[in-house]
Amino acid sequence: MxxxxxxxxxxxxxxxxxxxxxxxxxxxxxxxxxxxxxxxxxxxxxxxxxxxxxxxxxxxxxxxxxxxxxxxxxxxxxxxxxxxxxxxxxxxxxxxxxxxxxxxxxxxxxxxxxxxxxxxxxxxxxxxxxxxxxxxxxxxxxxxxxxxxxxMPLWLDEGLAEYFEIGGPAPGRINGEYVVELPEALAGGWRPDLARLERLERFEQMQRIDYQEAWAWVHFMLHSTPENRQTLVSYLHDLRDQPQPAPLSKRLAEAQPSLDERFTAYLGSLTTLRSAEAASVP
Ligand SMILES: [Zn+2]
Missing domain, CATH: 3.40.30 (Glutaredoxin)
Known part of the structure; x- marks a missing residue:
């Protein structure tokens, strides 16, 4: 094949x-x-x-x-x-x-x-x-x-699978390809848009950059602040119990002032984060 x-x-x-x-x-x-x-x-x-x-x-x-x-x-x-x-x-x-x-x-x-x-x-x-x-x-x-x-919403399903597929001594570490390509996309004028990701319903709609953005939102939520992590955890719980839980984009924006700017800055810092991660993993 x-x-x-x-x-x-x-x-x-x-x-x-x-x-x-x-x-x-x-x-x-x-x-x-x-x-x-x-x-x-x-x-x-x-x-x-x-x-x-x-x-x-x-x-x-x-x-x-x-x-x-x-x-x-x-x-x-x-x-x-x-x-x-x-x-x-x-x-x-x-x-x-x-x-x-x-x-x-x-x-x-x-x-x-x-x-x-x-x-x-x-x-x-x-x-x-x-x-x-x-x-x-x-x-x-x-x-x-x-x-x-x-x-699961499509984008989050894939973002979490992308995040957890990375195994080894430090599971969930930064994706080596994405850490290069996302800053390049930013430099080329691309901008993240979580509300747009949330509207994707068919897997053929998801392009490589969408998988990368989905992975990055997951990484951001799990590694930026305890509040952002808790927002993700609460959303997942509501997914199981509520037919129409409020979307993550709305919850994150309410919990995190200047969300888009913070996330874009996070993307820009991935290279630095990866270097620190590499230094800490035996
Ligand atoms: Zn998948």
């Missing part, structure tokens, strides 16, 4: 379940081909169920990393307990993964990983490969969020 140069633009969105289901029905009617996702072996850890056709130890570093990720996400965002499990279908080869998706979801663009939330289950589809850890961290973050909160 030819991976797109920026894989993050190419992940399925939870709302796609309806499209995917329709495609699947059409496929079954047209081809009568039966394929099954991996399922000979399973590893369960809490709300995480990993199904594969090859043996994977519960002690495997990948499983341990996902467990640590779940703890990190839940603690950082003060998430309520999950209401659903997340099933990871882990194909052994890219060919098997591609064959499954081509058969069950014909016409679906080739991506390294998909998160698909349906009324039936929260599922991650991916295959073993060089970037399996990053891909699984990103998609499982979507799963954790949806299992605990049920629904």
């Amino acid at each position: 030819n991976a797109p140069p920026k894989h993050k633009l190419w992940r399925a969105r939870p709302w796609m379940w309806a499209v995917l289901a329709a495609l699947a029905v059409g496929c079954q009617a047209a081809t009568k081909t039966v394929v099954a996702p991996p399922g000979r072996h399973s590893v369960r850890s809490g709300d995480l169920l990993v199904l594969s056709d090859f043996r994977l130890s519960p002690e495997h570093p990948l499983i341990r990393d996902l467990e640590a990720l779940r703890e990190h996400v839940s603690r950082s965002l003060e998430l309520p307990p999950p209401r659903e499990q997340v099933v990871v279908y882990l194909f052994e080869t890219e060919a098997a993964y591609a064959h499954y998706l081509d058969t069950v979801y014909p016409g679906l663009p080739r991506r390294r990983a998909y998160f698909v939330g349906t009324p039936r289950e929260l599922a991650v589809y991916t295959c073993w490969g060089e970037r399996i850890q990053e891909d699984l961290r990103h998609e499982y973050t979507h799963g954790i969020l949806h299992a605990s909160l049920g629904r």
Whole structure:
């Protein structure tokens, strides 16, 4: 499979379940081909169920990393307990993964990983490969969020997944690509606009700069001030309990005077923040 140069633009969105289901029905009617996702072996850890056709130890570093990720996400965002499990279908080869998706979801663009939330289950589809850890961290973050909160605005769903996909000794550290590209965009005249991000409803509307801005808003909220962090945490709680919670852009603007100027200055300081971060990480 030819991976797109920026894989993050190419992940399925939870709302796609309806499209995917329709495609699947059409496929079954047209081809009568039966394929099954991996399922000979399973590893369960809490709300995480990993199904594969090859043996994977519960002690495997990948499983341990996902467990640590779940703890990190839940603690950082003060998430309520999950209401659903997340099933990871882990194909052994890219060919098997591609064959499954081509058969069950014909016409679906080739991506390294998909998160698909349906009324039936929260599922991650991916295959073993060089970037399996990053891909699984990103998609499982979507799963954790949806299992605990049920629904997420598109931009925040992606911003949080971008933030938490970065693992290693200091999870959630500054994205090395974005720290270069966001200041360049600013210098080129681009300006952040959270209210605009909030209006994006379809994943094909989100461009690379939107993923970067979404990541940056998450980083800003989690690392700038305790008040901004609490604004995010409160919003996530309201998402679970209220049908139409007040948007984050409004809440942040009320809690943070001169929000746009503060955020733009934060973007400008990312390089400095990253240098300090690099010096503190062994
Ligand atoms: Zn994503």
